[in-house]
Amino acid sequence: MGKRIGVEVSIAIADAVKLARAEVIPAYPITPQTHIVEHLAEIVANGELDAEYIPVESEHAAMSACCGAVAAGARVFTSSSSQGLSLMSEILYIPSTMRLPMVMVVANRAMSAPISIWNDHQDIMVQRDIGWIQTFAENGQEAVDLVLHAFRVAEDRRVSLPMIVNIDGFTLSHVIEPIELPTQEEVDAYIPPFKPKRKLDPRKPVTMGPVGIPEVYTEAKVAHDHAIKNSRKVILKAWKEFADHFGREYHPVESYKAEGADTILVTMGSISETAMTAIDKMRDEGRNVGLVRIRLWRPFPAQEFRAATKHAKVLAVVDRCLPPGAVCGPVGAELRSIFYKIPGAPKIFSFVAGLGGRDVTVERFEEIIDKAEQYSKRRPKELYEVIGVREK
Amino acid sequence: MKEVRLHGRGGQGAVTSAELVASAAIDEGKYAQAFPSFGPERRGAPVAAFIRVSDKQIRTREKVYHPDIVVVLDSSLPSLVNVADGLKDDGIVILNTALDEAGVRKAFGLKCKLAMVDANTIAREVLGLPITNTTMLGALLKATGIIGTEALEAALDRRFGKLSEKNKAALKRAYDETKVC
Numbered sequence: 001m002g003k004r005i006g007v008e009v010s011i012a013i014a015d016a017v018k019l020a021r022a023e024v025i026p027a028y029p030i031t032p033q034t035h036i037v038e039h040l041a042e043i044v045a046n047g048e049l050d051a052e053y054i055p056v057e058s059e060h061a062a063m064s065a066c067c068g069a070v071a072a073g074a075r076v077f078t079s080s081s082s083q084g085l086s087l088m089s090e091i092l093y094i095p096s097t098m099r100l101p102m103v104m105v106v107a108n109r110a111m112s113a114p115i116s117i118w119n120d121h122q123d124i125m126v127q128r129d130i131g132w133i134q135t136f137a138e139n140g141q142e143a144v145d146l147v148l149h150a151f152r153v154a155e156d157r158r159v160s161l162p163m164i165v166n167i168d169g170f171t172l173s174h175v176i177e178p179i180e181l182p183t184q185e186e187v188d189a190y191i192p193p194f195k196p197k198r199k200l201d202p203r204k205p206v207t208m209g210p211v212g213i214p215e216v217y218t219e220a221k222v223a224h225d226h227a228i229k230n231s232r233k234v235i236l237k238a239w240k241e242f243a244d245h246f247g248r249e250y251h252p253v254e255s256y257k258a259e260g261a262d263t264i265l266v267t268m269g270s271i272s273e274t275a276m277t278a279i280d281k282m283r284d285e286g287r288n289v290g291l292v293r294i295r296l297w298r299p300f301p302a303q304e305f306r307a308a309t310k311h312a313k314v315l316a317v318v319d320r321c322l323p324p325g326a327v328c329g330p331v332g333a334e335l336r337s338i339f340y341k342i343p344g345a346p347k348i349f350s351f352v353a354g355l356g357g358r359d360v361t362v363e364r365f366e367e368i369i370d371k372a373e374q375y376s377k378r379r380p381k382e383l384y385e386v387i388g389v390r391e392k
Numbered sequence: 393m394k395e396v397r398l399h400g401r402g403g404q405g406a407v408t409s410a411e412l413v414a415s416a417a418i419d420e421g422k423y424a425q426a427f428p429s430f431g432p433e434r435r436g437a438p439v440a441a442f443i444r445v446s447d448k449q450i451r452t453r454e455k456v457y458h459p460d461i462v463v464v465l466d467s468s469l470p471s472l473v474n475v476a477d478g479l480k481d482d483g484i485v486i487l488n489t490a491l492d493e494a495g496v497r498k499a500f501g502l503k504c505k506l507a508m509v510d511a512n513t514i515a516r517e518v519l520g521l522p523i524t525n526t527t528m529l530g531a532l533l534k535a536t537g538i539i540g541t542e543a544l545e546a547a548l549d550r551r552f553g554k555l556s557e558k559n560k561a562a563l564k565r566a567y568d569e570t571k572v573c
């Protein structure tokens with residue numbers, strides 16, 4: 001096992017991509033993802049990684065080059081954020097239904113307007129339905145571990161799907177913290193070489209990405225849907241093997257003091273650490289509260305989530321995204337769906353917090369839990385509430 | 393857990409200082425975080441960087457609102473920025489200044505515990521540059537003992553290579569000359 005060092009999370013992610021032996025890295029820099037691709041460019045230029053780094057002219061070109069490179073049989077990595085990720089949008093649906101595995105780290109950032117370079121989850125929720133497997137990291141160590149896990153899962157022939165690892169922009173990407181990077185031998189033992197079932201080869205020509213006439217389009221989409229649902233087993237097995245190899249355990253959802261808790265806070269991403277501190281404080285004050293964090297966002301782990309919250313009376317769900325005109329944030333909507341008409345289901349209250357870099361503090365989490373408990377006694381007027389809005 | 397805020401101007405190395413302290417603390421087996429004030433930063437403009445050091449795992453992603461320690465790299469900043477903003481009651485402000493204690497208290501209205509060193513002069517004489525980030529780390533060591541000298545020197549060696557000796561000399565001289573009051 002490697003040494004525990006103080007390193008910026010973005011740099012550690014780039015080092016993890018090097019350890020995973022990425023072969024083609026088409027990338028376009030955008031804040032706050034920049035340090036990841038800059039460091040990768042450096043690693044490739046220094047000859048430390050035998051890869052093709054393609055400094056493309058836009059994110060649209062980045063994702064197009066990614067697709068081409070995977071189709072030709074290469075192990076591919078890229079990274080983006082916010083407006084850049086949206087510029088990829090046209091292409092993002094293509095590798096998933098075409099079953100072209102690759103790994104992308106999204107350093108989550110708000111969407112304009114107004115212009116914001118700061119963190120929330122609106123960029124990735126725009127891309128919620130692109131059909132990629134998606135995970136959310138809580139800290140730097142997890143970001144590194146999820147990147148290694150992503151290569152292992154994505155390229156598994158039973159999966160063969162692209163994967164996104166979400167890390168909070170700035171609040172994770174720009175923080176120096178203790179991270180243990182595994183050795184090359186350990187990573188080689190965990191991630192086998194990429195052997196696609198078929199690839200573009202002039203000696204054995206195949207057609208990839210042809211038109212899907214009405215007679216086949218539905219079947220292609222259903223096949224994709226089956227593939228991502230079936231990927232669950234491989235995702236879980238790869239996490240189990242990760243624990244065997246590296247000693248750190250990961251699950252689709254993570255519980256913190258949630259056993260027997262009446263009210264459970266639900267979070268995704270790095271705010272979960274502050275949320276744990278809030279739970280500790282409230283537990284010390286005698287409150288029966290806990291936390292469940294969603295790590296695997298797609299395919300959504302409905303079964304595991306229901307199991308983790310089965311004794312709860314109230315769920316206080318925190319979304320980092322405000323979809324104007326919707327009934328609530330995307331995580332809240334997902335949870336309301338999985339509990340619909342389930343006997344004894346908890347009451348679910350949806351909150352939006354931490355938009356565009358607004359800090360979500362311990363006090364904010366306490367406010368969210370307090371409000372959810374009040375609303376469980378007296379139904380609120382609205383289906384969701386935005387926390388911490390300045391009135392003047 | 394100790395929380396530190398560093399004030400500097402873009403280009404003076406506040407972020408580098410924060411990184412050096414955090415990585416030294418991690419090398420000592422502690423837990424630490426270092427991060428910049430998130431945003432578009434410009435050379436010469438006032439900037440801040442933050443450090444957390446703890447014996448236990450750090451479970452917060454909040455900004456630093458109530459620092460235990462404030463380090464000011466640039467002598468012109470205390471008249472522009474409220475460097476003691478949110479400082480804990482028993483907190484300390486460590487200043488780069490040529491003034492004495494009475495002069496500092498009068499000029500900037502600071503009532504808290506203080507540590508002072510003329511880092512501009514030291515950096516100019518030892519490094520040949522008015523870049524005070526590593527010099528001010530000497531003052532931080534003297535005033536707080538937040539990390540050990542050995543671990544910090546190792547972090548400087550790693551970061552600066554050949555230039556490390558000069559930086560260590562500036563740090564040492566600042567350590568010797570820092571007055572805590």
